[in-house]
Amino acid sequence: MTPVPVNDRPELYFTIAALLLAIGVFGLLRRRTLIGMLISGELIFAGASLNLMAFNRFKAPDPAVGQIFVLFIMGLAAAEIAIALSIIIAVYRNYRSVKTKELSELNG
Amino acid sequence: MSFPASQMIVGGLCLLCGATTVAGALIAALTARIIRSVCGLAICCVGLAGLYYFLHSPFLALMEILIYVGAVCVTIVFAVMLAEPDEPVRGDRRAATILWGGVALVICAAIFWGLWQLGAQHDWSAPVARVNDGSVAVIGKALLTTYSLAFELISVALLVAIIGALAIARTGRDKPELLTEGAVPERRQVRDLAATEPVAPEPAAAPLAKV
Numbered sequence: 001m002t003p004v005p006v007n008d009r010p011e012l013y014f015t016i017a018a019l020l021l022a023i024g025v026f027g028l029l030r031r032r033t034l035i036g037m038l039i040s041g042e043l044i045f046a047g048a049s050l051n052l053m054a055f056n057r058f059k060a061p062d063p064a065v066g067q068i069f070v071l072f073i074m075g076l077a078a079a080e081i082a083i084a085l086s087i088i089i090a091v092y093r094n095y096r097s098v099k100t101k102e103l104s105e106l107n108g
Numbered sequence: 109m110s111f112p113a114s115q116m117i118v119g120g121l122c123l124l125c126g127a128t129t130v131a132g133a134l135i136a137a138l139t140a141r142i143i144r145s146v147c148g149l150a151i152c153c154v155g156l157a158g159l160y161y162f163l164h165s166p167f168l169a170l171m172e173i174l175i176y177v178g179a180v181c182v183t184i185v186f187a188v189m190l191a192e193p194d195e196p197v198r199g200d201r202r203a204a205t206i207l208w209g210g211v212a213l214v215i216c217a218a219i220f221w222g223l224w225q226l227g228a229q230h231d232w233s234a235p236v237a238r239v240n241d242g243s244v245a246v247i248g249k250a251l252l253t254t255y256s257l258a259f260e261l262i263s264v265a266l267l268v269a270i271i272g273a274l275a276i277a278r279t280g281r282d283k284p285e286l287l288t289e290g291a292v293p294e295r296r297q298v299r300d301l302a303a304t305e306p307v308a309p310e311p312a313a314a315p316l317a318k319v
Contacts, residue, residue: 012126014224016159018219021223025215029215042136059233064247068255079269083269085183089277
């Protein structure tokens with residue numbers, strides 16, 4: 001029996017997806033500007049999409065469902081990026097800064 | 109197998125795509141300059157598109173490059189141009205910075221370990237049969253029959269997002285012809301409460317000069 005080729009092993013994709021989620025959470029905790037946190041959130045989206053696609057390819061009986069779901073994730077991520085960036089622009093107009101330390105008007 | 113060592117070449121390409129994804133994610137999360145972080149996100153998405161191709165979905169690989177690299181990264185670059193989002197220099201609180209960095213690292217390592225245990229080590233049952241081949245024709249038919257309501261809702265959500273983004277980004281813009289006539293709009297007063305320093309001229313080119 002020939003060994004399974006590396007591109008047909010689900011562990012590879014699960015590992016990369018977990019790495020993407022961990023790196024995204026790390027960036028979300030460590031970033032100190034709004035745009036940096038937004039980029040880290042995109043990494044988390046990417047990890048979730050890759051995980052869904054790996055399960056869809058290897059473990060699902062209907063291979064079209066996962067692709068459609070990931071397509072919807074991409075559409076919602078694009079909408080989220082548009083809204084978040086416009087909020088960031090509005091915040092920058094008001095505060096002249098997008099650093100999270102300086103956006104402290106509601107800070108008690 | 110027609111070509112010698114073709115399986116090894118395909119496996120190497122797959123590993124290369126995975127390494128590109130992880131390296132791009134590391135660049136996106138760790139660099140200080142935001143513009144490099146956006147480039148890291150683009151690299152990560154290109155690698156992710158390659159992984160989608162290896163997962164038998166060339167359609168999603170194309171959409172990943174089209175939406176993320178083509179639209180999302182370019183939009184973030186526009187926001188980087190309009191705001192000045194460079195990370196502030198790490199302050200003199202070295203001990204606290206290292207402590208919280210260590211805490212964040214531990215949390216992320218725990219997340220990675222848990223998810224990796226669950227995904228890669230668990231014995232998920234393989235399907236006995238597949239109902240279709242997951243091709244683009246099947247996806248198109250499913251989008252217009254089974255998932256047509258969700259498809260329409262996504263388009264409505266995108267429309268709302270576009271209009272909302274325009275409406276939000278428009279508030280706070282200066283209207284010089286209104287201000288000179290003496291009628292001060294309300295949002296001007298709101299902005300004056302928040303901003304203490306005078307409004308500088310449009311700093312569009314400043315962040316790009318520092319890259």
